[in-house]
Amino acid sequence: MKPYITLGIETSCDETGAAVYSSADGLLSNALFSQIELHKKVGGVIPEVASRSQLEKIEPIVSAALERAGKTLEDIDAIAVTNKPGLPGSLLVGVCFAKALAWAQNKKIIGVNHMEGHVFSSFLENDVPFPHLCLTASGGHTALFLVRGFGDYELIGHTDDDAAGEAFDKIAKLLNLPYPGGPEIEKRAQQAGFEDFFAYPRHNPQSLDFSFSGLKTAVLYDLVKRKVYDIHAKKLLDDSQEIKNQVASSLLVCIGDIFAQKMELALKKYPQVKAITFVGGVACNKYLRARLKDVANAHNLPFFFPSPQYCTDNGAMIAFVGNYKAQQGKFSDWNLDILK
Numbered sequence: 490m491k492p493y494i495t496l497g498i499e500t501s502c503d504e505t506g507a508a509v510y511s512s513a514d515g516l517l518s519n520a521l522f523s524q525i526e527l528h529k530k531v532g533g534v535i536p537e538v539a540s541r542s543q544l545e546k547i548e549p550i551v552s553a554a555l556e557r558a559g560k561t562l563e564d565i566d567a568i569a570v571t572n573k574p575g576l577p578g579s580l581l582v583g584v585c586f587a588k589a590l591a592w593a594q595n596k597k598i599i600g601v602n603h604m605e606g607h608v609f610s611s612f613l614e615n616d617v618p619f620p621h622l623c624l625t626a627s628g629g630h631t632a633l634f635l636v637r638g639f640g641d642y643e644l645i646g647h648t649d650d651d652a653a654g655e656a657f658d659k660i661a662k663l664l665n666l667p668y669p670g671g672p673e674i675e676k677r678a679q680q681a682g683f684e685d686f687f688a689y690p691r692h693n694p695q696s697l698d699f700s701f702s703g704l705k706t707a708v709l710y711d712l713v714k715r716k717v718y719d720i721h722a723k724k725l726l727d728d729s730q731e732i733k734n735q736v737a738s739s740l741l742v743c744i745g746d747i748f749a750q751k752m753e754l755a756l757k758k759y760p761q762v763k764a765i766t767f768v769g770g771v772a773c774n775k776y777l778r779a780r781l782k783d784v785a786n787a788h789n790l791p792f793f794f795p796s797p798q799y800c801t802d803n804g805a806m807i808a809f810v811g812n813y814k815a816q817q818g819k820f821s822d823w824n825l826d827i828l829k
């Protein structure tokens with residue numbers, strides 16, 4: 490197989506990522522600009538603010554990725570870029586930039602599904618056996634995949650509404666905690682000893698699908714019932730650390746139970762799998778990793794998760810997927826569009 494060097498570009502939401510991956514030497518660089526500080530002020534991502542920041546950062550980040558890899562555009566065989574799913578304005582920046590580069594330098598272009606990037610992000614540091622089960626959990630997605638080979642994966646369960654990360658972010662906002670909510674909820678849950686104080690509802694144990702908007706509503710009504718939150722004034726009435734830590738802890742344990750239960754169900758349905766992976770921004774969470782590792786151990790299966798910089802959005806996973814797609818001869822053409 491011909492060895493390829495791919496440049497990967499990721500701009501689907503609020504991170505500008507670029508990386509260089511070589512099929513002979515692995516990951517050569519990974520450059521990133523995160524807009525977290527920009528969105529902290531309003532407690533969430535405003536799409537137009539996100540796309541304007543992408544436009545500002547795309548050139549310096551791509552240049553940094555090439556420079557850190559010790560490569561120039563001439564050394565690159567193909568340019569891989571996230572073209573779906575994501576915020577349209579943000580995606581357009583990456584796709585237009587990648588197309589322009591590819592056109593000017595006469596390079597091949599490869600559209601990459603952001604979810605496929607997350608699914609294969611565990612390969613940046615590990616050789617994961619096929620077939621395996623992959624739980625992808627981020628601010629935009631929560632999904633279970635049966636992964637049979639490179640580029641060969643099947644969606645076996647997904648969220649019908651909010652994503653797990655979204656639940657962390659929205660509930661953190663209710664509690665006046667900073668954006669993004671996940672890391673803050675984890676810190677506070679640890680302070681409360683990972684205890685389940687409020688027994689929020691788990692959901693349909695027969696299904697591999699997820700639903701987190703009901704959980705968010707259940708937390709809200711529980712806070713109203715306890716006179717901690719005024720739903721009309723949209724105001725937290727009890728600003729004590731104790732209640733915040735207890736909600737965080739109960740929420741994390743609840744989501745841990747849901748993840749563990751879904752993984753058990755998936756293992757029953759797909760007993761042939763040889764490993765479990767946990768990827769996406771939410772996979773930074775040490776408590777949730779431990780819960781899934783327990784499931785893997787109980788089934789004598791190896792468990793893999795990427796380092797935090799490859800859990801959250803990054804160019805490395807896009808460069809990696811682009812690399813095996815190049816080897817498989819799966820290139821895009823000049824009609825490459827976003828969200829298609």
Ligand code: KG4
Pocket residue numbers: 502626627628629630653654655657658669670671672675769770771772773774775800801802
């Ligand atoms: O993968 P990602 O960077 O972006 C999307 O594709 O959405 O994931 C961001 C999400 C946010 O919702 C954030 O709250 C969550 O990942 N997150 C965490 C942790 N670190 C980030 N959730 C739980 N625990 C964490 N330690």
Ligand code: ZN
Pocket residue numbers: 603607627769770801802
């Ligand atoms: Zn993502």
